[in-house]
Amino acid sequence: MKHTISILAASAVLGSSQAAMAQTEIEFWHAFTGRLGELVAEQVETFNGSQSDYTVVATHKGNYSETLNAGIAAFRAGEQPDILMVFEVGTATMMAAKGAIKPVYEVMGDGFDQSKYIGSVKGYYTSPDGDMLSLPFNSSTPVLWVNRDKLEEAGIDPDTDLSTWEQVGDVLDQLKDAGVGCPMTTAWQSWIHLENFSAYHDVPFATKSNGFDGNDTELAFNSAAQVAHIGAMGDWAKDGKFIYAGRRNEGGANFRAGECALFTESSAGYAGIKAEAEFDFEVRPLPYWSAVASEPQNTIIGGASLWVMEGQTDEEYAGVAAFLDFLSSPEIQAKWHQDTGYLPITSEAGDLTRSQGFYDANPGTDIAVIQMTAKEPTSNSKGLRLGSFDQIRGIIDEELEAVWAGDKDAQTALDSAVERGNALLRRFEQASR
């Protein structure tokens, strides 16, 4: 015993230069690799260098689903990290886990000003009372990417109006007639062509305000508006005007290689397209059907937020609060927004970006911000809060693929997706009772 104490004393003396030992360690699990991984590492380094009380240790845990699973498994084993990155479709799962998470507004304490966060971004992650349960980290929204050279080659004015799907349909006809092999492709079909489509046209995706008002929600995306859109896409697919490349962002490779004229993809595709595209490209707002809505509502976000896990010490929570506060600062946010194409989470960061002249130098990068914030969100356009949603998206993908392959018509496919998805929602409701 004496021995131990003397060793401890000795190491305390010797270790005084190793200040790191005394710092509180904050574990942060995320899902980013490549360029995004580097940018996260940079943020963490900047934070660690900016103060001496806490060290954030960022660890990559695989893709979004794998990171969520790692977090869940760790919680069950009592070894959860302080901060866990969870993609937006995992939101309902995290919210239902009351004993596993510590709401961000509680962690941040009394002085936390929630009003500085952009409403349509944080709205996805707030409680019914409007309190932030997690901190939005990377948020994007779908836009229309245009290959201007391709339009010109086909004899179409590259400045032609593409605000509505009716206009896009005409352009697709012309592209097809001009012999373009890939007039249009898409990434994330469920997110863009059903989830965002519904919000953008102010029609419900699910009952109970898209699940915000309770777990007894039912899917509702088989109504006339969505059926018309998927039906039109199905016709385009049949005629070779819409080329389906895959469930995720496989189509991005076709667009960046200059094969496709139009591409519906996340605003966060910016970094990749800018780096690879050897043609004149442009960002346009996501089109809407003028037959369904006279003007579009807002689009909703995709991406991930940071959840604080239950069961840590007070010092760790203080460190978490400091780190989340740091991430929300205008400078860090503005840099993140400009580097990645993700939306800024605070309006200050957006203003800073504008005053730095970024939007003028990179035209179109503010379209996503405008599209998100132009209108006050309605109960159909706040976001989605549905359990088992990762798997429901898989079901939607399958049914949409049946439409693109010509096996099913839009109504049959969406009815089937709703029915199968509802079964999963009932399971989730039961599990989180």
Add this chain to the structure above:
Amino acid sequence: MEKRVKFKGIWLPLLLVLPQILITAIFFFYPAGQAIWQSLFIPDPFGLSMQWVGLGNFEYLLSDRYYRASFITTAVFSILVTVVSMGVALYLAILADRLIKGSGTYRTLLIWPYAVAPAVAGVLWLFMFNTRVGVVTWYLGLLGYDWNHVLNEGEAMGLVVVASAWGRISYNFLFFLAGLQAIPRSVIEAAAIDGAHFWTRFRTIVFPLLSPTTFFLLVVNIIYAFFETFGVIHTITSGGPQQATTILVYKVYSDGFVGQDLGSSAAQSVILLVIVSLLTVIQFKYIERRVHY
């Protein structure tokens, strides 16, 4: 005459089998028991609460037509993988068995794919058949065939079968070759002198004498197709399109780890356990009878 060792008392033999029993208990009986127990509940993902549902999970599963369809998919997939991998392996083994020069090189080359992990094999095949940049897709396009396993169910199934069978051919080849070489030359030569042609010799002598090997491989390959092809399916199709390649094991994964529905996942594991037990019983009871040792 059988040789038997007789132990005095019961304690020594018990002690000798104890390690095996312990390992089986810890790594098989305990988790299997857990799965059975969990299949009676709907738990939340974080393990914070559980709802007792009795056989509700099984009811839910069996009323789901996609789950029922998954049985057929699994059967088709397993049979195809087994037939393709064993058929090709047997053919190659017969050829290699007749080789006189350079057989070592051929054998080594044929055994190579076995060293490739299923997930890596999946990625390799996916690259070749990628709908946009795949080499094979491009050649098929030249021939006027539009390959698209992303949307076409038959093509998706074909691709995962080929990718799963490919690595397995090496393993089967190894056993078939060893089996062939164990057949006494004198028997085959005697038959040849009697005027039996190659096909007759194969049908009446070689194949029956090879039956223990074939039976062993049949069992092992079906189990492989059931449980170890996950990596291939995950990387190539993720079970799609329209669940055309969702075999039972893949569904356990997607419900448990994508859907976080641990109750349903546990119930599916129990159903799998029953299927595999039945398969094994059938195999040993009925097929083994026809095997000549």
